[in-house]
Amino acid sequence: MKRSGLLASVLIAGLCAMNTETEAFPVSGAAWSEAQWEQHCKNVKTTYNQASPFATKELTLKPDDPRFLDFLYWVWANKIIEHQVEQVGGTEWTGPTNGVIFHWAPGSRWETHTVVPFEHAIHHIADEHNWRDNMFKEFFEKFGPVTGVNIKQRLSFEKPPTWVQFLAHVGGAESPYYRYVFHQESVIDPEKRIVTLFGGQGVIFQYTFDRYLTEIKEVVTDCKAYQFFELYDRYGKGFASQSGWAGQAVPHQ
Template sequence: MKQIAWFMLGCASVIVLAVVVCAEAFPVSEAAWSDAQWEQRCKDVRTSYNPTARLRTDALTLKPDDPRFVDFLFWVWANKLIEHQVERVGGSDWNGPTNGVIFHWAPGSRWETHTVVPFEHAIHHIADEHQWRDTMFKDFFERFGPVRGVGIRERLSVDQPPTWVQFLEHIGGPESPYYRYVFHQESAIDPDRRVVTLVGGQGVVFEYSYERYLKEIREVLTDCKAYQFFELYDRYGKGFASKAGWAGQPLPKR
């Protein structure tokens, strides 16, 4: 079925040992739903968020000032929607685009997808937001001289070794021990401060504002792809995802 789906995308295909290699299609697991499948599932959904119109399939319109928003963040976290890994340029184990850095989102889920972001955006994300340092990747940087304990932005170049492409190959290649290990995931949501705390491999901890976190969510979700959240919110009410023990279930003693 996967071979047929890729062929129908109109990509140039080469069959090698019964595997279709496509330079255009983003490979995803069988769990992932296509845009057409999402649209089919959400087209007749009406909730308090969209009582008279279809949910948008091209954008996520929920905003931080909406009373649903905190529950929405916890729902996103519970579904692991923004967990992602950075792939090497050109894709890990597939022939992908080389005009940016590939982000692989929500692997193994119905929301699984890829996006390609400009190099400068990706560099800011992993160098400045994650605050990666050369000491965290000694096996790579020691090939180019002593480890200095500085940020990777100071060590990497676009055209002179060690390059960003070489580094992304090292951490994003299919055999890399960092491939999934370094991707970040939520560890806490603080509604009072309006921040989300995230952790990643190699001891990384950082915070996103609600607005910054929402930018990542929009890489994966549209209103349509969040239709089950809107249904659950209407069914159970405010706090259904964010308030521990709301149904009367016992909580661990502290």
């Protein structure tokens, strides 16, 4: 699949021209900047960072750390990796066109954008989400029969329907899919080390813990998890992952 082509370039330019000029990634007032995160975490000491400040550029927590399972539940509870894709060039702002823009954790302290290479984004939405053309019938029927095939079989970078057109359809400001296909966690299985996620259009898929951690690292650093480490020290193992740990009533199934 070719990344560039005359048609794709024209479409990208057209989409960017329609966007409102913005100099930086637009996020809500709730989001903390990198400088704000560093200011908040710089003097915090926990059992995880006794000898040095929290890392501000990476997440160093490993799956074999006893804190790890609680960390996954803490990420879920804070909705940190919930995200949606935007149209190429940004939705209602002028952004990068060299990949697909992912908008993470809207309305939270962790809110941010990242730019994902086209190949990775296509794998994510076509292979992991397993999106089909009949899930977006009103878009694909303009280009031929809708047969229930994976969208990767219908889209290209040069010949319509293109990936740029499709991302504008699902990620544009007026799209009914913009928030609806937003995916989020539904179950964490510690025994199988699997996280089940769901999204709009009946999508359900699974990540291994390692794959889930890769996604978390798009947003979270040690510094941005400083409150987790404080809570873990305060309450101990199981505080986020075990129901009823504090003696509160748990509904019987």
